[in-house]
Amino acid sequence: MTRTPQPDPAHALHTLREDGHAVIILDQTALPHRFVECRVETVEAAAHAIRSMQVRGAPLIGITAAYGLALALGRGADDAALEAAIALLGATRPTAVNLHWALERMRRHLAPLAPEVRRDAAWREARAILTEDAAANHALGSHGLALIQELAGRLERPVRVMTHCNAGWLATAAYGTALAPVYLAHAAGIAVEVLASETRPRNQGLLTAWELERARIAVTLVADNAAALLLQQGAADLVIVGADRIAANGDTANKIGTCLKALAAKDCGVPFYVAAPRSTIDWDCPDGAGIPIERRDAAELRRVTGLDAHDRLQTVDIAPESLRADNPAFDVTPARLITGILCECGIAAPGDLGALCGREAAR
Numbered sequence: 001m002t003r004t005p006q007p008d009p010a011h012a013l014h015t016l017r018e019d020g021h022a023v024i025i026l027d028q029t030a031l032p033h034r035f036v037e038c039r040v041e042t043v044e045a046a047a048h049a050i051r052s053m054q055v056r057g058a059p060l061i062g063i064t065a066a067y068g069l070a071l072a073l074g075r076g077a078d079d080a081a082l083e084a085a086i087a088l089l090g091a092t093r094p095t096a097v098n099l100h101w102a103l104e105r106m107r108r109h110l111a112p113l114a115p116e117v118r119r120d121a122a123w124r125e126a127r128a129i130l131t132e133d134a135a136a137n138h139a140l141g142s143h144g145l146a147l148i149q150e151l152a153g154r155l156e157r158p159v160r161v162m163t164h165c166n167a168g169w170l171a172t173a174a175y176g177t178a179l180a181p182v183y184l185a186h187a188a189g190i191a192v193e194v195l196a197s198e199t200r201p202r203n204q205g206l207l208t209a210w211e212l213e214r215a216r217i218a219v220t221l222v223a224d225n226a227a228a229l230l231l232q233q234g235a236a237d238l239v240i241v242g243a244d245r246i247a248a249n250g251d252t253a254n255k256i257g258t259c260l261k262a263l264a265a266k267d268c269g270v271p272f273y274v275a276a277p278r279s280t281i282d283w284d285c286p287d288g289a290g291i292p293i294e295r296r297d298a299a300e301l302r303r304v305t306g307l308d309a310h311d312r313l314q315t316v317d318i319a320p321e322s323l324r325a326d327n328p329a330f331d332v333t334p335a336r337l338i339t340g341i342l343c344e345c346g347i348a349a350p351g352d353l354g355a356l357c358g359r360e361a362a363r
Helices: 043-051 058-072 079-090 097-110 115-154 180-187 205-214 224-232 258-268 350-356
Strands: 002-005 016-018 023-026 036-040 159-163 192-197 218-222 238-241 245-247 252-255 272-275 303-307 313-317 330-333 340-343 346-348
Touching: 016 058, 016 115, 023 058, 036 043, 036 058, 043 058, 043 079, 058 079, 058 097, 058 115, 079 097, 097 115, 115 159, 115 180, 115 238, 115 272, 115 340, 115 346, 159 180, 159 224, 180 192, 192 205, 192 224, 205 218, 218 224, 224 258, 238 258, 252 258, 258 272, 258 330, 340 350, 346 350
Parallel strands: 159 192, 159 238, 192 218, 238 272, 272 340
Antiparallel strands: 002 036, 016 023, 023 036, 245 252, 252 330, 303 313, 340 346
């Protein structure tokens, strides 16, 4: 995998693009300090990109896995090669269900085909998943836009949206999930402001701030632990977050710290919404207790990376290696704390997901 600096980030519109032979990804581990594109040419490189979080965000992980499978079939496309590639990609991240949804969709599409036509079919199906994700995000953004429009009609100031982690275009094919309503509101001329929490230890909230600043949307970065105070003070009119897996009952896994915001929002009477495409719903998982929670390397807690006074990226230790640390990457927000779930079908109360978009509609 080669890395090529991009001198003009003002024209970056996509987190992933392809040329039929390789996939070019935006390396999110370099953001917000550096803009770097990587050319991914093998299934091993695709798996590394997912595992190392060069690509992140549940929808984008699924898309990358689909393209990774297409890359694998260029070397061999018999049944053994197909299953080996699916196993390699499926083992990269446990919590985001879009990964496994995309791989299972690819398997269903490819397995009945003759090996000699599987490679081209895989590229076509991966492109379809990419295109459909963009359309789904625009649709769910439209439903969220209605919420912002209603608030804008009652307020004599900008609508204030609190979010957590990054669920914008960086995490998807386009538009984002939690940020899609914000982008559409801005495009419609509605004044909107975003409170973005930093989301330690991976600091994905910095990516939210980075992309919103590029779009000239007002954004304020806040410490994760400031959310409850800000909600008590009326600093946010609603909270919208993304999701990595939604159980059939509406319990939702998202980046660690999300449940704390949901608890505070409930206590403060602030609506709390989850935005995600149907592919994020795991119909085979009855409730949040069945959602696997990824635990990442404790070194992420002990170190921070940033720019020094000479514009050089530096990583420093903030705790000794001897200090025991636990680094769960996600938490689960109970359905009872969620006002509604936005998907391309509309907005549903968590318990009404099946009526709005049943299992078969998500295939």
